[in-house]
Amino acid sequence: MKKFLVALIAVLLVWNSYLTYEISRVKTQETTGQKVTPIYNNNTINGFTTDLTNIVTKTESKVVGITSSAHEDLLGTGSGVVYGKDDSGVYIVTNQHVIQGATEIYVSFDNGETLIAHLQGSDAISDIALLVVQPTFSVEAFNLGNSSVVKKGEYVLAIGSPLDLSLQGSVSFGIISGIDRSIAIDTDDNGIEDWEMTVLQTDAAINPGNSGGPLINMSGDLIGITSMKLSGDDVEGLGFAIPINEIIPIVDQLKENGYVIRPILGVVGKDISQLTIYQKSYMGINLDRTKGVLITKVFENTPASTGGIQTNDILTKIGDTEITSFKDFRKALYSMNVGDEVVLTIVRDNNEVNITVVLE
Incomplete structure (x- = not known):
């Protein structure tokens, strides 16, 4: 009887092992036979990135490449923007230094077209140049912000x-x-x-x-x-x-x-801060004076000469604007218009004098 039970247990163990193997094999076949469909997340690009790509798509055709050359010698390359258009053509704005010295200017659009540009005008002070091209394809200009x-x-x-x-x-x-x-x-x-x-x-x-x-x-x-x-x-x-x-x-x-009209005073000047102690002493300028513009030349038939400005005068104010350097002088002057009447404060022989001029 004991031998019979041992044999029965052995048979059951073998049978159990067989069933476990078969079940595992069937499951493996079912799994490998199925076509796995991946799940894609269509929202991996967040709203921030989408805004950026939309803006690029909206504006990239309005950006151009600029190539400048002088007598067929390459001067350099730069970029530009489609600024506007009218019956005269499409206007491209770029930096003045990009096209400075060029005899030929080429504008390359994002569609692969390259056109010869006409220089409408440029301004070194603002570093702005205006080009005109005549495309035969549709071109859209930028919306101007504030x-x-x-x-x-x-x-x-x-x-x-x-x-x-x-x-x-x-x-x-x-x-x-x-x-x-x-x-x-x-x-x-x-x-x-x-x-x-x-x-x-x-x-x-x-x-x-x-x-x-x-x-x-x-x-x-x-x-x-x-x-x-x-x-x-x-x-x-x-x-x-x-x-x-x-x-x-x-x-x-x-x-x-084709150019920018700015008012002129008709003088050449130098920053007082650039003068040496020896130069100040020689010209009788107080040694502790560090601000203002020393007038080194006055041109004839200009507002300066008509108003009575003299060489070696020191310009300290234009209107209510204090002038500490030649940069200040030009900035104040260029903020005004031709025909404006302006009171200039100058120092002459260490005395302060007011002179009224009309800008031309």
């Missing part, structure tokens, strides 16, 4: 052709890092900073070739023109753009006149 309402921390995009046109249409993203920044520049390339531009600061990447391209807000509006001349190439994450509100009146004058 740079006076731009806020620090606002998201922006920059589109352009960094390095060269092989990278045309490259997009960078950042924020407005600062507004109403004042940047000193040299407008006539003589090594002396003679003008201060009011600009927007951004951390969006701006590389050589991006100059003249757009700075775009999250509505797809043009709020500025980027400039590598202002940004320089020795600082990371520090870029600047000329505000669109500064550009509009410049473009209006370039379109109408």
Whole structure:
């Protein structure tokens, strides 16, 4: 009897092992025979990224590449924006330094078409140039934003052709890092900073070739023109753009006149701060005077000569604006209009004198 029970248990164990194997085999066949359908998440792109891609899609055809050459010798490349159009053609805005010295200018669109451009006008002080092209295809212009309402921390995009046109249409993203920044520049390339531009600061990447391209807000509006001349190439994450509100009146004058009309006083000056102690002593200037502009030349038949300004006068105010340097002088002067009557405060022989002139 005992031997029988042992044999029965052994048989049951073998049978149990067999059933376990068969069940496992059947399940494996059912699993491998089924077609597995993957589940895709169609919401992996969040709303923020979608907004960005929509803006790029909306605006990238309005950004162009600029190639400038002189007598068939390549000068350089840059970027530009489709600013507007009328019966005369399509207007492209870029930086003046992008096309400076060029005898031939070419505009490349995102559809692969390249057109010869006519230079309507340029302005070194604002670093703005206006080109005209005659495309045979449809071109849309940017909507112009309002740079006076731009806020620090606002998201922006920059589109352009960094390095060269092989990278045309490259997009960078950042924020407005600062507004109403004042940047000193040299407008006539003589090594002396003679003008201060009011600009927007951004951390969006701006590389050589991006100059003249757009700075775009999250509505797809043009709020500025980027400039590598202002940004320089020795600082990371520090870029600047000329505000669109500064550009509009410049473009209006370039379109109408081919140049920008600014009032003149008719003098050449030098910062008092640049004078040595010896020079101050020789000209009888108080040694503790560090602000103002020394008049070194007065041109004939100008508001300055008519008003009685003399060589070696020191200009300290234009109207109510204090003049500490030649940059201040030009900025104050260019904020006025031809025909304005202005009171100038000067120091002559260490005495303060007021002179009234009419700007031309």
